[in-house]
Amino acid sequence: MAYTNDDQLAINTIRTLAADAIAKAKSGHPGAPLGMAPAAHVLFSRFLKFNPKNPQWLNRDRFVLSNGHGCMLLYGMLHLAGYAVSIEDIKQFRQIDSLTPGHPEANHTPGVEVTTGPLGQGIASAVGLAMAEAHSAAVFNKEGFPVFDNYTYCFVGDGCLMEGVASEACSLAGHLQLGSLIVVWDDNHICIDGDTNSAFREDVLKRYEAYGWHTQTVHNGDTDLEGIEAAIRNAQQVTDKPSIIALKTTIGFGSTQQGTHTVHGSPLKADDIAQLKERFGFNPNESFTVPQQAYDLYKKVEAKGAAAEQDWIALFDKYAVQYGSDAAEIRRRVAKELPAGWEKHLPTYTSSDAAIASRKMSENVLVGVADILPELVGGSADLTTPNLTRWSNAVDFQPPATGLGSYAGRYVRYGVREHAMGAIMNGLGAYGTILPYAGTFLNFVSYAAPAVRLSGLSKVRLIWVATHDSIGQGEDGATHQPIETLAHFRALPNCMVWRPADGNETSAAYAAALAAKETPSIIALTRQDLPQLPNTSIAKARKGGYVLSEPAGGKKADLTLVSTGSEVSLCVEAAAYLAEKHGLNARVVSLPCFDVFDSQPLEYKLSVLPDGIPSLSVEVLATNGWERYTHEQFGLDRFGASAPYKDLYKKFDFTVEGVAKRAVATVDFWKKIPYVISPVNRAFQHSNSI
Incomplete structure (x- = not known):
């Protein structure tokens, strides 16, 4: 189907929305949205399988904007495509509590699949999405029932491809032959510091060929909509390799600063936005304009996506009749429910x-x-x-x-x-x-x-x-x-x-x-x-912290020893030693998970770490953070060394005698305090609010 003036109008709408939102916020990155708008439009209008009214439709195509700083490109697309991202949300770009934060966040904005922005993370997560599709299809698909057959599409910039995490992930993706993964590289030769030739001169496509990827180049990504479409269709035909398309674009296309690093991460000036709008046929005196033709075009895309989901639901219903246990298993997994028992x-x-x-x-x-x-x-x-x-x-x-x-x-x-x-x-x-x-x-x-x-x-x-x-x-x-x-x-x-x-x-x-x-x-x-310790249990430990032992014979405790992991058994031994050698009665608390313990009611936490008793933590790791739970800390605030582990514990005094020595010092010091308040008993808890 040929591209029309309405397609070009939609593309320019994406561009002007980005320019307006970034200018209003006085913050953002206009370069990528201006340069990648044609590719985004081609992908969303001609390829991407989605239903904006049900962003969690299981067999939807996944789209990842790895160069997440260009997120106004994504937000503009989500708005046009009918997701619950309103024009008011666009106007609130980068503002408090908005649906349009400065980089895309999953579980925050409808239509955002994974959180991106730290460069390289998006493309690596896209590899995970493609692996999940391949695995789910292999496990659940049956003859005539392709319940999993979605693509994962990913936009990346030069910065993503410089990051080591992208290289690691793409190397693995090539080995795994993930044919459903299609990456579009915004090949504009610009990074924050200027031309990429200053630091990034490798032949990227040759590197990806070596990884085992299918590679293509579109030489005019600014206007060649047919070329972009053809490249994506070619990539879809390659089922035994992931694909990367080098899309030659002009960063900040349409701006007076196009092609330069100045348009990467700063709002366009008012006169630049005015000329941009005139160039693209918009009224320079109006902001956040979306022509009805653009909405109408994407209404058709939305209807196509809704119909695709309905077709899939009908397929899945038939699948459930023939393969009931598999269908139930899929539903259980999606609900994140674990099997009974x-x-x-x-x-x-x-x-x-x-x-x-x-x-x-x-x-x-x-x-x-x-x-x-x-x-x-x-x-x-x-x-x-x-x-x-x-x-x-x-x-x-x-x-x-x-x-x-x-x-x-x-x-x-x-x-x-x-x-x-x-x-x-x-x-x-x-x-x-x-x-x-x-x-x-x-x-x-x-x-x-x-x-x-x-x-x-x-x-x-x-x-x-x-x-x-x-x-x-x-x-x-x-x-x-x-x-x-x-x-x-x-x-x-x-x-x-x-x-x-x-x-x-x-x-x-x-x-x-x-x-x-x-x-x-x-x-x-x-x-x-x-050793397997007495008095432990799954139920106790799931509270994040609990009393492992109290002094024998109901004696009043002089001290609480608090520990995790391998040092808990050491504290058990130290408590016995303190009673025998120093006449001190020690409680022992195991605190395997701080966060889970923090979530318990204050009454419970005080039963574990009560007022009136000084406490000492023992852990062969840095002591940072332990002050929230204990009065004194015995840890390792230096690097380790090379030796058999028992020799290391001895070297650093993590012995029964070493713990006892610090326990005695703790008791002696806190005797001077009229009343010992538990560190967990504070004016307000760890919620940063009162």
Whole structure:
């Protein structure tokens, strides 16, 4: 179908809306919306399968704007396409509580699939979305019933392609032969610092060919609508490779500053906007104008999308008649409901059970729930054996052509790509049918910190299996021993960080992580063996913190020892030593998850960490954050060292005697205080409000 004047009018509407919104906000990035408007229009009007009245339609095509700073392009498209993004929302761009924040946020603006803005995150998450489609199709599609067959489209800029996370993810995408992934590169040769030749002169398409991608070039992305359409159609025909299209565009097309870096990240001046509107046939004295012809054109697109969804619903209804259990399974996954009785498959332990590493206890959980939770899809960053993330009969997620597995496989070989692994999990979790997990050493979750941050912001349920969690890592030394990592991630909103002390606490960590519908989790696990402690249970640990032991014989406590992970058993031993050698009565509290403990009622928290008793935390990690729970802190505010772990614990005084020495000092100091108030008993709790 030929393009008409109405198509060009819609394109120019996208451009002028972006210019007006950014100017009103006095903040934003007009360059990409002006340059990429033709490609966005072609994609949304001729290809993208969506129904704006139901943004969560399961088999919709996914669109990701990886260069999220250009988000007025996306917001303008969503408005024209009929999503619940009004012209008033456009006018409120970058303003408080608006639906149009400065970068796209999933679960905030209808039609935004994943959170983007930090460069490279979007394209990496798009790889996860494409993997999820491939897996879901392989598991659920039947002959004549393609219930999953959507495409994932992604716009990227030069900045995204410079970021290492994009390289990691795209390398894996090529290996996985993700034919449903189509990327359009805004190849305008401009970045914030100026011409990309100053720092980025590689042949990008040759790099992507080496990754195993299908590559094309459209030489005039400013006006060649037919060329853009033909390139996307060609990409759709390539089913065994992801595709990238180098779209040669002019940044800020139509502005007097077009083609320069000055138009990238600053609002256009009033006279520039006026000439832009005149050039595109708009009244320079009017703002936020949307001609009826543009609305009418997209009403037809909207109707086409609504009809496509109705066709899919009819297909799914027939599918449900023939494949009822599969249909029920899809519905369950989309609702994020777990199967009845799933918690019975979590391992439980008694104090007579053998001491084993909590990474092994984690493996026991995965083995226990793998069959009952088929949505659980995970892997490791080339650390499968030390992470213990794979159950024995797991099938690898691989392209069938490689002979290494199948797309129905549930174990992902991420390779040494921690950052991409985190961002890909955001895409997997956003798709709707998969509960992703992945393993690496806790120290190297830091490689993926930007992706973990977006997990929390985007409310994505996923699980990091983070092993080798302390100086207990041992001989590998300070480079591999995470000291500050948990303090960092504990400070992250909407992210559960667990450091379990034994098997029951490990099962509790998984129970909470699997049941959470909108929260990512990091489970920090030991390399060294841990004893199974008396008085632990899944129910107790799921409160985030609880009293493990009180002084014998109902004696009044002189001190509370508070700890996590491998140091909890040390505190149990230290409490016995204090009673025997110093005549001091110590309570022991296990605090495996700060965030979950924080969510408990104040009355409960005070029952665990009461007024009137001084407290000491013991953890072989940085002490940052512990002041919220204890009066004194014993930790490791320096780097570790290389030696067998028992020697390291001795070197840094994490021994029964070392804990006892600090416990005695704590009691002696706080005797001077007339009344000891618990650190959890504050004027206001951690909600930043009164």
